[in-house]
Amino acid sequence: MADIALEGISKKFGPNTALRGVDIDIKDGEFFVLLGQTGAGKTTTLRVIAGLEKPDTGRVMIEGQDATNWNAAERDVALVLQQYSLYPRLTVRGNLEFPLKSKTQNFTPEEINERVERAAETLQITRLLDRKVERLSGGEMQRVSIGRAIVRNPRVFLMDEPLSALDANLRDVLRVELKKLHHDLGATFVFVTHDQVEAMSMGDKIGVMNKGKLVQVGTPDEIYSKPLNTFVARSVGTPPMNLLDGKLEGDVAVIEAGGHRLPVNEPTAKDGQAVCFGIRPEDVVIAPDAPAKGRVFDVENHGVIKILTIEAGGEHIHATVSAQMKIGIDDPVNFGWKPEKVLFFDPQTGLNLGLS
Amino acid sequence: MASDVMTKLDPKSKAAAKGFSDLTIRNLFIIPTIVFLIVFNIFPLLYSLGYSFTDFRASTNNPAKFVGLQNYRDLLSDPFIWKNFSITAKYVLISVTGQVVVGFGLAMLLNRTLPLKGLITTLLLLPMMLSMAVVGLFWKLLYDPNFGIINYFLGLGKFEWLADPDVALWAIAIVDIWMWAPFVMLLSLAGLSAVPKHLYEAAEIDRAGSLYTFFRITLPMVAPILMIAIIFRTMEAFKTFDLAYVLSSQPTTELIAIRLYKMAFQEWQTGMSSAFAYIVLIMVVAITNIYVKYLNKVKAR
Numbered sequence: 190m191a192d193i194a195l196e197g198i199s200k201k202f203g204p205n206t207a208l209r210g211v212d213i214d215i216k217d218g219e220f221f222v223l224l225g226q227t228g229a230g231k232t233t234t235l236r237v238i239a240g241l242e243k244p245d246t247g248r249v250m251i252e253g254q255d256a257t258n259w260n261a262a263e264r265d266v267a268l269v270l271q272q273y274s275l276y277p278r279l280t281v282r283g284n285l286e287f288p289l290k291s292k293t294q295n296f297t298p299e300e301i302n303e304r305v306e307r308a309a310e311t312l313q314i315t316r317l318l319d320r321k322v323e324r325l326s327g328g329e330m331q332r333v334s335i336g337r338a339i340v341r342n343p344r345v346f347l348m349d350e351p352l353s354a355l356d357a358n359l360r361d362v363l364r365v366e367l368k369k370l371h372h373d374l375g376a377t378f379v380f381v382t383h384d385q386v387e388a389m390s391m392g393d394k395i396g397v398m399n400k401g402k403l404v405q406v407g408t409p410d411e412i413y414s415k416p417l418n419t420f421v422a423r424s425v426g427t428p429p430m431n432l433l434d435g436k437l438e439g440d441v442a443v444i445e446a447g448g449h450r451l452p453v454n455e456p457t458a459k460d461g462q463a464v465c466f467g468i469r470p471e472d473v474v475i476a477p478d479a480p481a482k483g484r485v486f487d488v489e490n491h492g493v494i495k496i497l498t499i500e501a502g503g504e505h506i507h508a509t510v511s512a513q514m515k516i517g518i519d520d521p522v523n524f525g526w527k528p529e530k531v532l533f534f535d536p537q538t539g540l541n542l543g544l545s
Numbered sequence: 546m547a548s549d550v551m552t553k554l555d556p557k558s559k560a561a562a563k564g565f566s567d568l569t570i571r572n573l574f575i576i577p578t579i580v581f582l583i584v585f586n587i588f589p590l591l592y593s594l595g596y597s598f599t600d601f602r603a604s605t606n607n608p609a610k611f612v613g614l615q616n617y618r619d620l621l622s623d624p625f626i627w628k629n630f631s632i633t634a635k636y637v638l639i640s641v642t643g644q645v646v647v648g649f650g651l652a653m654l655l656n657r658t659l660p661l662k663g664l665i666t667t668l669l670l671l672p673m674m675l676s677m678a679v680v681g682l683f684w685k686l687l688y689d690p691n692f693g694i695i696n697y698f699l700g701l702g703k704f705e706w707l708a709d710p711d712v713a714l715w716a717i718a719i720v721d722i723w724m725w726a727p728f729v730m731l732l733s734l735a736g737l738s739a740v741p742k743h744l745y746e747a748a749e750i751d752r753a754g755s756l757y758t759f760f761r762i763t764l765p766m767v768a769p770i771l772m773i774a775i776i777f778r779t780m781e782a783f784k785t786f787d788l789a790y791v792l793s794s795q796p797t798t799e800l801i802a803i804r805l806y807k808m809a810f811q812e813w814q815t816g817m818s819s820a821f822a823y824i825v826l827i828m829v830v831a832i833t834n835i836y837v838k839y840l841n842k843v844k845a846r
Binding site for chain 2: 239261267274276287288293337
């Protein structure tokens with residue numbers, strides 16, 4: 190169990206810069222999620238923590254010690270990868286024993302057996318122990334892969350999109366199990382994903398990455414309701430936050446597209462300033478007396494809710510409404526927003542004006 | 546063997562006939578091949594089977610006399626023939642082991658990032674492209690006790706590699722290793738590069754030592770393709786003729802193929818040598834079959 194700190198990590202692969210001065214502080218026992226698109230540098234960050242990549246600049250601190258020059262074995266971390274990386278031609282038991290059996294470890298056969306049995310029980314793979322790994326399903330393989338990590342009792346668990354290769358149902362099941370595992374073990378987890386649902390539902394803390402930089406770190410709540418900029422705002426929540434360019438006139442937002450005038454509370458921008466207004470789809474209100482007019486462009490029925498795409502003045506605005514609402518494509522619609530939920534972003538820099 | 550495979554192909558398969566009718570394919574490719582096989586392989590094979598039961602000598606005009614299994618009986622009870630077999634076995638063992646060790650070692654070296662890797666690989670593959678007889682001739686020069694470069698570099702003075710009855714077989718095996726280790730290297734390299742990199746990373750994370758990683762990950766993953774390399778090299782080494790014939794004429798280097806050649810074309814014992822050839826054929830087929838069974842088991846694991 191350990192806390193990890195990255196200090197000013199930069200890493201280049203040839204001409205491509207993967208990481209630009211990343212600072213992260215991960216507390217002992219935290220479930221830390223790195224969220225970002227492909228190529229944002231999440232995996233590189235994880236590999237730097239694991240000791241599989243050496244940073245060009247910066248330091249990796251584990252338990253307050255400078256671990257930058259330690260190799261992967263010395264760091265005592267466990268890594269679970271998307272492609273499982275099970276050792277071929279071995280049984281499940283062989284795979285679970287592998288990290289315990291190497292010469293550098295001094296485990297008695299009884300200890301090994303006990304740890305393997307315990308890990309198998311935790312992950313409910315006891316009945317698979319003597320099966321060859323080639324004969325496992327994807328979900329079982331990933332369980333074995335996680336099992337191989339927990340037999341070691343490592344300081345830190347690193348997971349690189351472990352659920353991405355699984356089908357949706359299994360992903361939900363394992364998500365809950367991983368969360369429970371984290372709770373039971375009390376260990377530090379660093380979890381890389383591009384899936385914002387995973388990030389929001391699992392993380393104690395989320396670090397949003399973009400183009401090799403850590404954009405914002407915070408609890409899922411903070412990331413969702415107080416995004417630092419438009420990038421973070423749009424990287425969590427489905428459908429993503431609506432961003433509408435316009436101008437602030439006193440207590441009224443004037444939307445550029447369509448010229449709708451909508452009220453706002455406690456604006457954090459200056460009067461007359463050009464602002465990019467951010468509003469989450471669930472905070473868009475559909476009502477007959479609402480101030481803005483539009484037309485329904487698309488309706489997606491998700492059972493619990495319906496997601497409307499409203500066309501207003503050439504802009505598409507998403508809104509989530511109750512599934513009971515009777516509405517069809519091309520229906521005219523009146524909409525507004527909850528004035529207290531509006532966020533104000535700088536149209537040039539994308540920064541949240543309410544936070545600076 | 547090959548003809549079996551050919552006849553099992555579906556003659557009506559459309560994929561094979563892009564632009565050609567099935568009939569044209571048959572007439573252009575399959576019939577000539579079959580005719581060729583029958584004339585040059587099947588017919589001599591069966592004909593020599595007939596000879597192996599006679600005392601026929603191709604150098605005389607005497608008609609062949611049927612002697613039943615006499616040739617086989619004589620051969621299998623001849624201690625000199627068994628000597629040839631044990632020499633061959635020793636040669637195969639030394640040569641193939643050497644090739645696997647050297648070839649696999651080279652492949653391990655080349656599997657990491659090296660400057661000029663492509664050039665080095667190409668250069669290493671060159672010996673394989675040479676003719677056996679040519680290789681034999683110039684290694685004879687290299688081994689020469691008077692002006693050979695090998696003794697010069699190793700400081701061995703007038704050591705006689707090919708005339709020393711104990712060393713000659715090793716000397717021939719060294720040449721074979723030099724020539725064919727690249728072949729093993731090439732196949733091993735294909736196997737090694739197919740081992741996913743993330744497995745090595747997982748092992749590193751799991752704090753496995755490099756030897757442990759080699760025996761638990763690398764070797765099992767490369768084993769099937771390495772086995773194929775071994776089977777090819779074993780069969781080739783078993784029938785080595787030209788290299789050994791050119792390099793040395795010691796009795797301790799008289800491999801089966803050389804003995805067979807002498808029996809057939811110097812002593813003109815055509816019937817006897819046909820029987821000998823059949824004994825060798827049966828042995829090779831048996832060894833190969835055992836080996837292939839084992840290979841399939843490894844693959845199934």
